[in-house]
Amino acid sequence: MTSTRVHLFDSTLRDGAQTHGVDFSAADKTAIARALDDLGIETIEGGWPGANPTDDRFFAAPPHLTRARLAAFGMTRRPGRSADNDPGLRALLEADAPVAVLVGKSWDFQCRVALGVEPEENIRMIADSIALMAREKAEAMYDAEHFFDGYADNPAYAVACVKAALDAGARWAVLCDTNGGTLPHDVERIVSEVVAAGVPGERLGIHCHNDTDNAVANSLAAVRAGVRQVQGTLNGLGERCGNANLISLIPSLVLKMGMDVGLGPDDLARLTEVSRALDERLNRAPDARAPYVGDSAFAHKGGLHVSAVEKDPRCYEHIDPTAVGNRRQILVSDQAGRSNVLARFREIGLEVDPDDPKVLRVVEEVKLREFKGYAYDGAGASFALLARRLLDHVPDYFRLDGFRVIDERRWNAKGELITLSEATIKAVIRGERHMAVAEGNGPVNALDAALRKVLVPIYPRLADLRLVDYKVRILTPDAATAAITRVMIESADTGGERWTTVGVSSNVIDASYNALHDSITYMLFSAETVATADAAE
Numbered sequence: 001m002t003s004t005r006v007h008l009f010d011s012t013l014r015d016g017a018q019t020h021g022v023d024f025s026a027a028d029k030t031a032i033a034r035a036l037d038d039l040g041i042e043t044i045e046g047g048w049p050g051a052n053p054t055d056d057r058f059f060a061a062p063p064h065l066t067r068a069r070l071a072a073f074g075m076t077r078r079p080g081r082s083a084d085n086d087p088g089l090r091a092l093l094e095a096d097a098p099v100a101v102l103v104g105k106s107w108d109f110q111c112r113v114a115l116g117v118e119p120e121e122n123i124r125m126i127a128d129s130i131a132l133m134a135r136e137k138a139e140a141m142y143d144a145e146h147f148f149d150g151y152a153d154n155p156a157y158a159v160a161c162v163k164a165a166l167d168a169g170a171r172w173a174v175l176c177d178t179n180g181g182t183l184p185h186d187v188e189r190i191v192s193e194v195v196a197a198g199v200p201g202e203r204l205g206i207h208c209h210n211d212t213d214n215a216v217a218n219s220l221a222a223v224r225a226g227v228r229q230v231q232g233t234l235n236g237l238g239e240r241c242g243n244a245n246l247i248s249l250i251p252s253l254v255l256k257m258g259m260d261v262g263l264g265p266d267d268l269a270r271l272t273e274v275s276r277a278l279d280e281r282l283n284r285a286p287d288a289r290a291p292y293v294g295d296s297a298f299a300h301k302g303g304l305h306v307s308a309v310e311k312d313p314r315c316y317e318h319i320d321p322t323a324v325g326n327r328r329q330i331l332v333s334d335q336a337g338r339s340n341v342l343a344r345f346r347e348i349g350l351e352v353d354p355d356d357p358k359v360l361r362v363v364e365e366v367k368l369r370e371f372k373g374y375a376y377d378g379a380g381a382s383f384a385l386l387a388r389r390l391l392d393h394v395p396d397y398f399r400l401d402g403f404r405v406i407d408e409r410r411w412n413a414k415g416e417l418i419t420l421s422e423a424t425i426k427a428v429i430r431g432e433r434h435m436a437v438a439e440g441n442g443p444v445n446a447l448d449a450a451l452r453k454v455l456v457p458i459y460p461r462l463a464d465l466r467l468v469d470y471k472v473r474i475l476t477p478d479a480a481t482a483a484i485t486r487v488m489i490e491s492a493d494t495g496g497e498r499w500t501t502v503g504v505s506s507n508v509i510d511a512s513y514n515a516l517h518d519s520i521t522y523m524l525f526s527a528e529t530v531a532t533a534d535a536a537e
C-alpha cells in the first residue's frame with residue numbers, strides 16, 4: 001500500500017524570524033536553509049524580500065539548494081493599485097526564488113478593520129496578486145490569514161477567498177490559524193467542511209500558531225481532514241507562542257500516521273541533530289523536555305520504569321529513540337531501584353553480579369546522599385565515581401591539604417569598582433607537597449586556576465579541561481545564609497566529551513570545590529581506564 005504524500009513547508013526563516021528575541025543574520029539564514037535542505041524539507045520560506053536589508057541580502061545571493069525550493073513571502077497588492085504597479089509584489093518578483101507566498105485576509109472583519117477595504121476589494125487583491133505570481137513564478141501560494149476565525153464568523157466569505165486564490169492559479173491555499181486559538185476538533189471539522197464545499201485537500205495547506213499549545217495537534221487534525229501541505233518551523237519558532245514545531249510534526253506524520261513526507265529513515269534520524277544545531281545557533285540551551293528530540297525524551301528515572309525497560313524498551317518508550325537520532329538514558333536518583341543502578345553500571349563498564357549485596361548498598365547510598373542534597377540524575381560522572389568508590393577503587397590523584405580564598409572589592413586606578421578573587425591551594429600529589437596561588441574573576445574561577453597550576457605540570461591532559469556550565473541551587477532557602485548549597489558543574493574536553501559533577505555543602509565554595517574535585521578525578525580516571533583498555537587489546 002502506498003502512503004499518502006504530505007508536503008513539508010518550513011517557515012523558520014520567515015515566521016521564525018518573528019520570534020520574540022530571535023534576530024537572524026543573513027549568514028544564519030543561509031546556514032539554516034542549508035540544514036533544512038539537507039534534512040529534505042520540500043519548500044523553505046526564506047523571508048520577505050523588500051521588508052528589511054537582511055532578507056534582501058539573503059535573496060540577493062540565496063544558498064544553492066539540492067533537495068528544497070526557496071519561497072519568498074509577501075502580501076497581496078495594496079488597495080487602489082494594480083498588482084503590476086505594487087512595489088511589494090515587484091520585490092517578490094525580483095527575488096531569486098521560484099516560489100511566491102502571498103498572505104491575504106480571509107476574514108471580512110479584518111478587511112474592514114485592518115485593511116480598511118470592503119471584503120469584495122480584498123478578493124480582487126487576492127486574485128490579481130496571485131495571478132501575477134502564478135504567471136511570473138514557478139509556483140504561487142496563498143496564505144489565508146485568520147482563516148479559522150474568519151470561517152467561524154463568515155464561512156462563505158472565508159471559502160470564497162480560498163477559491164479566488166486557487167482559481168487565480170495558486171498551487172496551494174494555506175489555511176492559517178493566525179491567532180492560534182482554534183482547537184483540534186474545530187480544525188478537523190472546518191477543514192472537512194471546506195473539502196466538502198469542493199476545495200480539494202491536495203491543494204490545501206495548514207499553518208498553525210501555538211497559542212493554546214495545540215499547533216502540532218491542529219496540524220495533524222488538518223491532515224486527517226485532508227490537507228496535504230503542512231507548514232511549521234524548527235523547534236516551533238514563530239510569532240508570539242510560535243508555530244507548529246516541525247521537529248515534532250515530522251515524526252508524528254511518518255511514524256504515527258504513516259505519511260510520506262519525502263524524508264527517508266536516515267533523514268528522520270537527523271532530527272535531534274538539526275533541532276540542537278538551531279539552539280546552538282540561537283545561543284540557547286536545548287529544551288530537555290522537547291518531545292522526540294529532548295535530552296529527557298527517552299530518559300528513564302522511576303525504578304518501575306527502568307526495570308521494565310530493561311526487559312523490553314517498548315514498556316515505556318513510544319518509539320525507538322534512534323529513529324529520530326535520540327538516545328535512551330537510565331537515570332540514577334532517589335527514585336531508582338536496583339535495575340537503574342545495574343543499567344548504569346553496564347553503561348559505565350562496571351561488571352557486577354546483580355545479586356552482589358554491594359548493588360543494594362549503592363542504591364541506598366544514592367538515596368541517602370540525595371536526601372542530603374546531591375542530585376545524581378543530572379550528575380552522571382559523580383555517580384560513576386561514587387559507584388566505583390563503593391564497588392571497586394578510584395585512585396586519589398591528589399589529596400587536598402587545604403585551600404584559602406580571598407575576595408577583594410576595590411576601586412582600580414581607572415576609578416572603576418572591581419571585585420577580584422585570589423585562591424591559595426595546598427595539595428599532596430604522588431607523595432609530594434605542592435602549593436599555588438592564582439587570581440580569578442570570582443572565587444571558583446580563582447580556585448580552579450590555582451588547582452590547575454598545581455595539577456597540570458603533573459597531569460598535562462588537564463590542560464584540555466574546560467568548565468562549560470556552573471549552576472548553584474540553595475536547597476534550604478528558609479535557612480537563609482546557613483542553607484545547604486548544591487553546585488553542579490558541567491565540564492568538557494577538547495575532544496567534545498562532556499560530563500557533569502555535583503558538590504554539596506553549607507559553604508558554596510566548598511560545594512564548588514567538591515564538584516571540581518569530582519570533575520578532575522573523573523577526567524583522569526576515564527583517561528586511565530581507556531589507556532588500560534587500549535593496552536589490553
Ligand SMILES: CC(=O)SCCNC(=O)CCNC(=O)[C@H](O)C(C)(C)COP(=O)(O)OP(=O)(O)OC[C@H]1O[C@@H](n2cnc3c(N)ncnc32)[C@H](O)[C@@H]1OP(=O)(O)O
Binds near residue numbers: 048114
Ligand atoms: C500573519 C503574519 O505573520 S503576516 C507576516 C507578518 N510579518 C511582518 O509584518 C514582518 C515584515 N513586515 C515589515 O517589515 C513591514 O510591516 C512592511 C515592510 C511589510 C510594511 O511596512 P509599512 O509599509 O511601514 O506598513 P505597516 O507595517 O505599518 O502596516 C502594514 C500595512 O500593510 C497593510 N496590509 C496588511 N496586510 C495586507 C495584505 N494582506 N495585503 C495588502 N496590504 C496589507 C496594512 O493595512 C497596513 O497598511 P497601512 O500602512 O496603509 O495601514
Ligand SMILES: CC(=O)C(=O)O
Binds near residue numbers: 145146176177178207
Ligand atoms: C501567514 C501567517 O503567518 C499567519 O497567518 O499566521
